[in-house]
Amino acid sequence: MRKITIIITVLVAINSLYVSKAFAESSPSLPTVASEAAILLEANSGQILYDKNANSQMYPASVTKIATAIYAIETGNLNDIVTISSNASARNVEGTTVFLEKGEKVPLKKLIQGLLINSGNDAGVAIAEHLSGSEEQFSKDINTYLKNVIGVRNTNFENPHGLFNSEHRTTAEDLAKITRYAMKNETFGKIFGTKELEWDGQTWDTTILTHHKLVKEEIPYEGVTGGKNGFVNQSGYTLATTAERDGLSLIVITLKGSMKNDAYNDTIKLLDYGFENYRTSIIPKGTKFMVEDQEYIASEKIAYTHPKNEQLSKEINEDGTLEIITQDGVVTASYQLKKVLNETHNVKTELKNKSTNEVKFESIFGHLNPYLAYFSIASLLSIIGIFYRQKI
Structure with a gap:
């Protein structure tokens, strides 16, 4: 039992030295500066x-x-x-x-x-x-x-x-x-x-x-x-x-x-x-990013500086904010991207601007050609009229 304890102690000590060395290598010591x-x-x-x-x-x-x-x-x-x-x-x-x-x-x-x-x-x-x-x-x-x-x-x-x-x-x-x-x-x-x-x-x-x-x-x-x-x-x-x-x-x-x-x-x-x-890593001007169905673009060159051995990830928030995140989950830099108005967005915007009757109309007949839609309504009314006369 005593031998096992000694072995474990030695292994822990060696591991501690290794971790300390790795930490020291990943976190370079700051220089000493004489100027005030x-x-x-x-x-x-x-x-x-x-x-x-x-x-x-x-x-x-x-x-x-x-x-x-x-x-x-x-x-x-x-x-x-x-x-x-x-x-x-x-x-x-x-x-x-x-x-x-x-x-x-x-x-x-x-x-x-x-x-x-x-x-x-x-x-x-x-x-x-x-x-x-x-x-x-x-x-x-x-x-x-x-x-x-x-x-x-x-x-x-x-x-x-x-x-x-x-x-x-x-x-x-x-x-x-x-x-x-x-x-x-x-x-x-x-x-x-x-x-x-x-x-x-x-x-x-x-x-x-x-x-x-x-x-x-x-x-x-x-x-x-x-x-x-x-x-x-x-x-x-x-x-x-x-x-x-x-x-x-x-x-x-x-x-x-x-x-x-x-x-x-x-x-x-x-x-x-x-x-x-x-x-320093560079994201070129014009680089595109997607958040669900919304597209964003870097309107200017984006530069961010980081330790050479540090692994970073990028995350885009719903508001188009690009965050540069360290492996420890710390946001080291953030940049606002420009929203791109895509076709889906334009259709939704148009729908919001239509009157209530227009929206109801389209909910019945879908996005039909307006002339075809009116022809369909006229045909429906004619059928209803014929049915009504036969009933009389």
Whole structure:
């Protein structure tokens, strides 16, 4: 009996080890992030795969320029020629510049390139003045745009470049939303991923280089498509990065790193975590689904992100809601499908709209041709008349 007990105990222990190992393999451990706030977002689905203090308001520094760039691209004319004011000249703007001179004439697109690639604060001021007349009005305009067009919740920008202002704040989640929105714009995407650009300025002829180490491949990483870095003393090191592999499109935002390497190390950890453990499945636009005799259709492409080893199922509710369900029965995402008005539905609708007499008429004679129906009634009345006369 004692031997049997020992054997059972050993088997239970081995089984426990196996279950623990299997659970560990199916639930990857989250990376340790040194930056004070961070987020990992999948751009196709919009799903958040990791977050740390993602809704805490912080100082973004130069990653602010992502918002300024997409706002300028969407609301301005890229071919406009901007005359640089004294206020926007490099000698009157702090920090990194593209050495703009008062009176210099520069196309708006070139200013956006100088803003994103070389982090030109003077280019930011020139853009703000051109679009809104002043930095103060620009701040009001861009905040309205970010709230109404992109849907941010916890952002207030006081300038176009990110130089420190105690009221100039945002969150990792809002920055991820802004970056996701901006990357849908082809012009923005090209500039955001530019490594170097020939710059022919009035007083500065050079090749400007991106300051983002992953974009310029100073730190090699497969699949990086764009990025923007930032630093002021009050914000610490901030970083925005986009990368794509095998249909998985990732956005990483890190805020308030105490050292420059923190931002890059955290970003690489989060990208590795996303690429190694997740995939995005696509339901193409136009895909049809049936619920009993009712047809529904995906009016837009549907994307949902999930662990690579997770088995998912789809369920359509009577109202046309498509639910993506995990093997544990948890609804991980839901989408509203469009109802297709089929022939059966149209017949039912027509019946509801007919008068009571018409419905009674059809209940007797079915869906006959109207002329045939009236002929049948006339014939019936004639027979009744003959029968009545014979009886008399």
